[in-house]
Amino acid sequence: MLEVEGLVAGYGRIGVLHGASLGVGQGSCVGILGHNGMGKTTLLRALMGLLPARQGRIRFQGAEIQRLPPHLRARSGLGYVPQGRLIFPGLSVADNLRFAVLAKGETPGRVVEEVLEEFPELRRLLERPGGALSGGEQQLLALARALCGRPRLLLLDEPTEGIQPSIVEAMVERIHALRRRGLAVLLVEQNLDFIQALADRILMIHRGRITREIPPTALGDPALVQEFVGTSA
Numbered sequence: 001m002l003e004v005e006g007l008v009a010g011y012g013r014i015g016v017l018h019g020a021s022l023g024v025g026q027g028s029c030v031g032i033l034g035h036n037g038m039g040k041t042t043l044l045r046a047l048m049g050l051l052p053a054r055q056g057r058i059r060f061q062g063a064e065i066q067r068l069p070p071h072l073r074a075r076s077g078l079g080y081v082p083q084g085r086l087i088f089p090g091l092s093v094a095d096n097l098r099f100a101v102l103a104k105g106e107t108p109g110r111v112v113e114e115v116l117e118e119f120p121e122l123r124r125l126l127e128r129p130g131g132a133l134s135g136g137e138q139q140l141l142a143l144a145r146a147l148c149g150r151p152r153l154l155l156l157d158e159p160t161e162g163i164q165p166s167i168v169e170a171m172v173e174r175i176h177a178l179r180r181r182g183l184a185v186l187l188v189e190q191n192l193d194f195i196q197a198l199a200d201r202i203l204m205i206h207r208g209r210i211t212r213e214i215p216p217t218a219l220g221d222p223a224l225v226q227e228f229v230g231t232s233a
């Protein structure tokens with residue numbers, strides 16, 4: 001459903017992606033692992049159109065999207081949950097969700113209600129400002145907000161960062177449930193247990209290129225983890 005070939009992107013004169021190529025199949029979950037600064041966040045931002053592709057091709061559901069602005073990529077079915085979540089802290093939870101639907105040019109009522117059925121724990125928080133939620137609650141809100149755009153492929157940037165283990169488990173369950181409904185996921189994550197619990201395939205990124213694929217089972221072997229990731233954490 002997503003095919004990326006030779007993607008080159010960066011910031012000003014700094015090159016970060018140097019020809020990244022990868023694919024995500026219909027309904028699958030692909031994890032991206034790599035050291036800090038190797039270009040994981042930049043890859044997701046370039047896929048979403050928040051950073052221009054200087055070279056390369058991004059095909060999504062059969063169409064080339066590398067020249068489309070972010071809102072049209074969202075409309076074509078890409079959803080993005082950025083690192084640090086970036087919810088609107090001064091808006092209520094309900095308005096964070098409504099805003100996401102309006103941004104897609106649709107009317108919020110039914111879509112927000114459907115998303116709340118998948119995220120019942122947000123119901124009691126609807127009037128609370130986004131900034132007054134815990135880290136885990138904010139992550140659930142960020143995920144729910146992305147789903148308000150009804151994506152077919154969700155780009156997730158370090159969803160477990162700064163959240164407590166019980167919420168991490170809840171996130172795994174939630175993402176499994178979404179996948180059962182056919183949603184594909186491209187997941188950047190440092191939490192190896194999380195990535196292993198979710199990913200069908202794991203790709204390594206090194207200096208702006210996808211350098212190899214490792215089987216998810218390799219993450220259970222500390223020696224292999226040391227070789228591939230440079231950490232056994």
Ligand SMILES: Nc1ncnc2c1ncn2[C@@H]1O[C@H](COP(=O)(O)OP(=O)(O)OP(=O)(O)O)[C@@H](O)[C@H]1O
Nearest residue numbers: 011014016034035036037038039040041042043083
């Ligand atoms: N806005 C920016 N302007 C200039 N350079 C940037 C910018 N954002 C990131 N970089 C640089 O681009 C490189 C890749 O950053 P990126 O955030 O994609 O890495 P990452 O693999 O996601 O790392 P991390 O795991 O630390 O989030 C880094 O060297 C970083 O310093």
